[in-house]
Amino acid sequence: MGLLLKKELDERNIKARISPTPREASKSCGISLIVNETDLPLIEQIIVENNIQILKVVSLARKEWKYRST
Amino acid sequence: MADYREMWANLGMDLEHHDVLCEVLPEAFGGIYLIQQDRPKGMDFYDFVVAEIHGVRPAEMMQHQKEGGKVFGTFCVYVPDEVVFAAGGIAAGLCGGSQFWVSGGEKVLPANTCPLIKASVGARLDKTCPFFLIPDMYVAENTCDGKKKAWEIMAGEVPLHIIDIPQMKRDRDIAAFEAEIKDFIAVVEKVTGNKITAESLGEAIKMINNKRRALQRVYNARKASPVPISGKDALLVTQINFYDDPARAAQMANNLADELEQRINNGTGVFPNNAVRIMISGTPMAIPNWKLHHIVESLGAAVVVEESCTGTRYFENLVDESATTLEGQIRALAERYMKTNCACFTPNSARIDDIVRLADEYKVDGIIDTNLQFCNLYSTESYLVKQVMTEHNLPIMHIETDYSEQDFEQLRTRVEAFLEMLRK
Numbered sequence: 304m305g306l307l308l309k310k311e312l313d314e315r316n317i318k319a320r321i322s323p324t325p326r327e328a329s330k331s332c333g334i335s336l337i338v339n340e341t342d343l344p345l346i347e348q349i350i351v352e353n354n355i356q357i358l359k360v361v362s363l364a365r366k367e368w369k370y371r372s373t
Numbered sequence: 374m375a376d377y378r379e380m381w382a383n384l385g386m387d388l389e390h391h392d393v394l395c396e397v398l399p400e401a402f403g404g405i406y407l408i409q410q411d412r413p414k415g416m417d418f419y420d421f422v423v424a425e426i427h428g429v430r431p432a433e434m435m436q437h438q439k440e441g442g443k444v445f446g447t448f449c450v451y452v453p454d455e456v457v458f459a460a461g462g463i464a465a466g467l468c469g470g471s472q473f474w475v476s477g478g479e480k481v482l483p484a485n486t487c488p489l490i491k492a493s494v495g496a497r498l499d500k501t502c503p504f505f506l507i508p509d510m511y512v513a514e515n516t517c518d519g520k521k522k523a524w525e526i527m528a529g530e531v532p533l534h535i536i537d538i539p540q541m542k543r544d545r546d547i548a549a550f551e552a553e554i555k556d557f558i559a560v561v562e563k564v565t566g567n568k569i570t571a572e573s574l575g576e577a578i579k580m581i582n583n584k585r586r587a588l589q590r591v592y593n594a595r596k597a598s599p600v601p602i603s604g605k606d607a608l609l610v611t612q613i614n615f616y617d618d619p620a621r622a623a624q625m626a627n628n629l630a631d632e633l634e635q636r637i638n639n640g641t642g643v644f645p646n647n648a649v650r651i652m653i654s655g656t657p658m659a660i661p662n663w664k665l666h667h668i669v670e671s672l673g674a675a676v677v678v679e680e681s682c683t684g685t686r687y688f689e690n691l692v693d694e695s696a697t698t699l700e701g702q703i704r705a706l707a708e709r710y711m712k713t714n715c716a717c718f719t720p721n722s723a724r725i726d727d728i729v730r731l732a733d734e735y736k737v738d739g740i741i742d743t744n745l746q747f748c749n750l751y752s753t754e755s756y757l758v759k760q761v762m763t764e765h766n767l768p769i770m771h772i773e774t775d776y777s778e779q780d781f782e783q784l785r786t787r788v789e790a791f792l793e794m795l796r797k
Contacts, residue, residue: 306421320407321420332395333375334424337407339454341720371401371778 305334308346308355315349317342328361337363377428380435384506391427391501394473398426398661405667406605411643413602413636415629419609422617423661430465430616431503436680437463438507443565446508446531448493449516450713451538453706455692456558458619459577460565466615467504467511469493470659472776475502481526482519487745488775489659490519495696497530504616510564512557514538516717517750534560540718542711551707558703571699578692578702585688587626592685594633595677596735599642600650601633604676605666611683612660643674643690649795650736654680654728654758655743656751662776663742668785674792678735680728685796686713716750724754732767739768739795741788745773768795 306319312319317338324335340362350357355359381388404424422429434444445457446467457464469492477495478486496502510532513524524533536553539546558569591610594601610629614622636642653665653673658681667678671696678684693705714724732740742758744751755771762769770791774780 305424306417309417321417321424322407323395323402323424323426325399325403326396330392330395332377332398332425332427334421337403371397371404 304356305336307353308338308350308357311349311353311355312336312338312346314347317346319346325361325363327363329358375425375428375432377425377432380432381427381503384431384435384503385500386503386506387500390499391767394471394501395427397473399424401661405658405663406609409603409605409643411631411641412606413629415625415632416606416609418625418628419606419613422613423609427503431507433618434463434465434504434507436759438509444507445508445561445564446504446511448511448520449538450687451514451516451710451715452512452536453557453573453710454619455555455577455581455706456554456561456569458580459569459574460558460561460567461573462561462565462567463618464512465504466659467493467496467508467509468615468659469496469502470612470662470776471496474499475776477501478701482523486519486523487517487656487747489657489745490523492659492776494523494526497527508559510534512536516715517748519747524685532564532594538717539711542718542723547711549709550711551703552610554703554706569699571702572699574699574702575694575697578582578706580619580623582691582694584614584623584626585691587623587630588614588688591626591633592678593605593686594630594637597637597642598650598736599640599646599648600675601636601642602629603643603666603670604651604653604679605663605670608663608666608679608683610659610660611679611687612658614687615660615683634787640740642694644673649674649738649792651675652675652678652680652728652737652740653684653743654731654740655755656745656748657682659683664776664781665772665774665784667739668781668788669792672785672789672792674795678731680724680731682715685731686715692700716754716764721754722749722757725758728758729761729765729767732762732765737767739770739791740769741772741791743772744776746773748773 319336319338322335322337324333443462445464454464474492474495477499478491497505514536515521539549692709696702696705742755
């Protein structure tokens with residue numbers, strides 16, 4: 304479903320990055336899309352129009368990435 | 374977003390401990406990969422695989438087992454995957470690249486063991502990696518003393534077959550490896566219950582060769598300036614190829630190569646034209662070890678090639694596809710695999726010749742020869758590597774490191790000084 308939404312967003316030139324799910328969103332390892340908040344109303348419309356199942360939308364603060372080993 | 378927790382529980386995984394890794398991955402991947410600009414669209418597939426790193430491929434492997442198939446976990450580029458796939462099995466690379474698993478390995482291994490071995494043993498013993506719990510058999514080898522002894526510990530956990538890799542490259546050594554492949558075929562046939570025929574082995578040889586050709590295309594694109602893909606992204610492609618379905622892996626790498634070739638035609642890249650071009654040579658970087666690439670590229674230089682088992686050694690040299698008998702195919706496999714230049718061989722001057730050749734092909738400005746901490750073989754060989762590179766006027770530095778964050782700033786300072794010297 305995440306890949307389906309990514310494809311739809313790519314076709315409309317809406318920026319999205321595939322990411323492991325941040326902990327703020329869920330404890331279940333899996334795929335998430337990171338998008339700009341300003342694109343959210345349009346993305347939510349695309350989700351409804353294409354009947355794409357998502358778990359939830361979570362707002363993340365922009366942060367300075369620092370190296371962290373896995 | 375799939376929830377794999379039930380699948381992991383059924384595998385007997387330690388979910389609570391595993392959750393620590395799940396917690397770190399998004400931030401580590403975000404900070405190393407997602408901050409990059411202008412990444413090729415073809416990387417979406419690989420990002421997806423990382424996002425579902427312990428879910429999507431393990432689920433496929435378990436489905437294969439449900440349908441009666443067998444899974445073989447492997448640790449080295451000398452294991453001929455062709456044999457496993459020819460018998461209808463799945464071969465998947467198991468090397469551990471995470472600091473998270475190291476402490477688990479340290480419970481049973483000496484402290485002066487390399488992090489790759491510690492992580493691999495820890496991932497199995499701590500039950501925190503599905504890839505280590507799924508295989509019906511591990512296929513190991515004796516490419517270093519650390520591994521040899523580690524397998525004796527692992528053998529108490531899972532059925533294990535060891536391929537005896539010759540340590541020299543005389544004709545009789547190639548013949549010895551041919552005999553090892555024959556033994557391996559017998560083992561794989563017994564485990565899978567399937568007979569390997571000239572037809573099935575021929576198909577498997579073509580399939581794995583196609584993956585090698587696709588990876589070579591991606592690497593060929595890295596010879597261009599400006600370079601159309603970062604070293605970090607190219608490394609991720611190779612790392613995922615170790616355990617992905619080979620036919621799909623070839624398709625995805627070819628899709629990516631199409632895009633990179635288009636970028637070259639358009640003159641677009643991910644680093645400026647004048648960016649310093651670096652080769653990293655030495656020991657493998659198993660997923661998710663992205664440390665050195667991240668240091669180099671965050672300092673504005675591009676890693677354009679890896680002379681390592683997670684680089685050119687993985688895909689250079691094809692198996693001759695012309696043989697039509699099992700005997701001929703086994704000989705062709707032995708000849709191809711014995712062309713791989715690992716520091717476990719003596720002498721290993723062909724590896725040093727490879728580094729000189731790659732420096733020319735990829736137009737590198739400098740070489741970082743690196744080895745995982747306590748890797749005696751590559752560490753010792755670095756002396757001769759440096760000697761020959763100096764003769765060729767190729768700037769080189771040597772780095773020994775592990776998976777931890779502890780030496781990150783120190784390494785950054787050293788790499789920065791090396792890059793400054795190259796820029797003058």
